[in-house]
Ligand code: ATP
């Protein structure tokens with residue numbers, strides 16, 4: 001993309017309404033625009049990151065054997081009456097009437113709708129296990145929408161639902177989700193710690209929230225500092241293996257780590273004092289096993305091996321896709337702007353032309369741009385007639401992890417400069433080598 005043809009409405013001033021750094025930078029970098037309280041338009045740069053995050057979520061869900069689909073945002077109130085949640089859900093549910101005076105709602109979550117789909121088609125244990133998921137907009141009429149996309153009213157969520165014959169099978173599905181979530185967050189450059197949580201309106205005894213530690217997080221958390229040494233890395237996991245998935249659950253949840261909802265001082269006191277931590281965290285996901293709560297209420301039964309009709313065991317699993325943009329920025333920024341991890345960056349690298357209009361510099365930038373694109377990478381070329389300082393400030397603010405700077409002086413010596421946004425370190429090298437370096441970082445073969 002050439003910046004002169006892009007739509008990147010960068011703000012110079014810090015918007016007064018933004019209280020936390022991720023919200024400030026998302027507004028300043030022209031990623032989002034508030035449409036109403038807690039409802040945002042995703043401007044091109046923000047939309048690009050949102051799509052990158054969504055793509056990682058899809059890849060990791062499918063790697064775990066989960067099946068993508070799409071359910072509507074508007075749901076019928078009748079289904080929610082069947083589960084009893086239409087009355088229970090309270091003010092957070094946006095209730096709507098259609099022209100025939102029928103009660104509808106904008107889905108805050110999808111247990112009812114998916115259970116209805118399941119009961120319509122699945123009749124036998126032979127069709128299990130089954131895990132379906134989608135990535136769809138949700139609406140929750142939060143009392144205090146704030147912090148930009150972190151606590152929106154309209155937000156994008158991945159929500160998945162497992163259907164299993166037995167509790168044991170459903171707990172395997174739970175563990176499989178835990179593993180897939182660990183991988184998902186790590187690919188986004190995040191450490192998200194599974195913490196014992198509370199079921200809330202979804203219900204259920206088995207539930208973990210995934211928290212990214214950040215001062216601006218809304219949850220208070222208590223944990224054993226040893227847990228922050230764990231990483232999933234690139235280990236290979238057989239998602240069908242009950243033992244392997246369970247071992248990961250054990251490894252990542254055996255140390256004390258809880259949100260304030262489930263915190264127990266007496267248990268926490270058993271952690272050696274020097275390892276006890278109290279901090280704040282951003283909830284970026286949650287997994288639940290809730291047994292037959294919805295299947296019994298809504299008649300989602302299958303025939304088991306003995307011919308008996310039994311309600312299926314279910315769980316639901318959510319990732320806050322749009323909230324993740326805020327969480328990533330909270331975890332990765334400096335005083336100049338965002339620092340995108342390579343896994344989610346909107347453009348793979350920036351190209352800054354120090355002297356637009358200089359025939360040599362222009363030609364070198366064009367050549368770099370073409371070579372990077374030919375490798376399947378997306379560079380953002382700042383080809384505007386602007387001062388170098390302004391170009392650098394924009395690149396720093398929007399946070400592309402790598403920048404190639406091209407100017408007449410370097411070109412005389414046959415070099416361009418490659419700069420890491422994270423470390424600030426620059427290295428001079430011939431343009432072909434710069435392309436090779438960027439290609440290698442993103443795992444592209446030359
Ligand atoms: P919270 O406690 O933050 O209100 P929740 O526990 O009610 O969230 P879940 O039902 O677990 O939310 O939804 C799954 C994920 O969706 C959450 O882990 C979070 O990342 C995201 N999410 C929930 N509410 C919002 C919101 N208002 N804005 C943005 N993301 C949200």
Ligand code: MG
Pocket residue numbers: 209283285286
């Ligand atoms: Mg939650």
